[in-house]
Amino acid sequence: MKPKILVTREVFDEVLEYLSQFFQVASNQSDIPFDSETLASKLSDKQGAVITLTDRIDAALLTRCPNLKAVCNIAVGYNNIDLEACTKAKVMATNTPGVLDDTTGDFAWALILATARRLTEAEAYLRNGQWDGWKLKQFLGLDVHHAMLGIFGLGRIGQVVARRAIGFEMNVIYHDVRRAASEIEQACRASFVNKDELLAKADIVTIHVPYSSATHHLIGKQELERMKPSAILINASRGGVVDDAALIAALHSGTIAGAGLDVFENEPKFNPGFLPLKNVVLAPHIASSSRATRLRMAMLAAQNVVAALTGKTPPNLLNPF
Numbered sequence: 001m002k003p004k005i006l007v008t009r010e011v012f013d014e015v016l017e018y019l020s021q022f023f024q025v026a027s028n029q030s031d032i033p034f035d036s037e038t039l040a041s042k043l044s045d046k047q048g049a050v051i052t053l054t055d056r057i058d059a060a061l062l063t064r065c066p067n068l069k070a071v072c073n074i075a076v077g078y079n080n081i082d083l084e085a086c087t088k089a090k091v092m093a094t095n096t097p098g099v100l101d102d103t104t105g106d107f108a109w110a111l112i113l114a115t116a117r118r119l120t121e122a123e124a125y126l127r128n129g130q131w132d133g134w135k136l137k138q139f140l141g142l143d144v145h146h147a148m149l150g151i152f153g154l155g156r157i158g159q160v161v162a163r164r165a166i167g168f169e170m171n172v173i174y175h176d177v178r179r180a181a182s183e184i185e186q187a188c189r190a191s192f193v194n195k196d197e198l199l200a201k202a203d204i205v206t207i208h209v210p211y212s213s214a215t216h217h218l219i220g221k222q223e224l225e226r227m228k229p230s231a232i233l234i235n236a237s238r239g240g241v242v243d244d245a246a247l248i249a250a251l252h253s254g255t256i257a258g259a260g261l262d263v264f265e266n267e268p269k270f271n272p273g274f275l276p277l278k279n280v281v282l283a284p285h286i287a288s289s290s291r292a293t294r295l296r297m298a299m300l301a302a303q304n305v306v307a308a309l310t311g312k313t314p315p316n317l318l319n320p321f
């Protein structure tokens with residue numbers, strides 16, 4: 001008898017084919033996220049799960065899933081998983097690091113350029129039939145080339161963003177909980193500064209830290225007030241790292257010039273205060289969404305569950321025990 005697993009959201013056919021070689025696979029190809037009750041009931045007889053950031057794995061769920069051995073996230077971020085509860089329940093948890101760095105870094109750049117050059121605002125103006133001709137002072141934006149880029153978090157994705165900045169001949173400063181190795185600083189041409197210095201000096205602040213209690217509202221009212229009024233804020237990391245209500249107030253009052261956001265507090269609901277603001281570029285959590293990368297992420301999660309349930313150590317185990 002093959003072990004039973006659940007794939008909680010729609011994935012690519014090749015991923016299901018691969019998993020079917022090893023498991024009896026139940027999959028939610030309708031892609032409507034399960035509520036916590038449905039998830040617990042569907043997982044109650046499963047040994048493994050391929051999950052996404054829309055599935056909350058916590059102690060309450062785990063007590064209802066006595067056979068569960070592995071939960072394998074299709075994401076590098078894993079704030080949807082209570083790791084301590086998994087460890088207590090002897091459930092392996094995995095994520096998908098490394099395969100999405102370039103794609104996510106590219107998208108941070110899409111947000112940087114679109115926000116600095118007011119692209120979505122200008123496009124809406126054109127589409128609405130408001131364009132009546134060239135004007136010298138039309139949609140004046142912020143120059144990206146030679147600007148000061150401030151990166152919160154010089155991990156894998158932060159490093160990609162920094163290396164791309166070399167092409168724009170930018171000055172790069174960063175802040176992180178730990179200073180990066182000198183080889184990394186050199187490759188990224190990035191200088192370590194404290195949080196306040198980064199906020200005060202950067203023309204573009206971009207966030208690449210994981211979400212945790214330590215990074216909750218890393219950027220709030222006070223931090224926004226330390227930024228230059230001409231500066232822009234980019235977040236392609238996780239909702240909750242930025243205090244969205246404080247950001248809306250700062251965008252409204254002109255405390256900062258603009259923001260480019262791929263992530264929000266309480267996704268997929270988000271603060272409606274963003275909608276009337278012209279100086280914010282909004283995207284629905286798609287930074288890693290190229291076909292090739294989303295396939296690699298799903299395949300890596302699948303490989304993790306196969307390893308976990310065939311007596312091997314999954315390549316991306318988060319909670320060794």
Ligand code: DGY
Binds near residue numbers: 074100237285
């Ligand atoms: C991740 O991998 O954490 C991304 O946010 C998923 O899109």
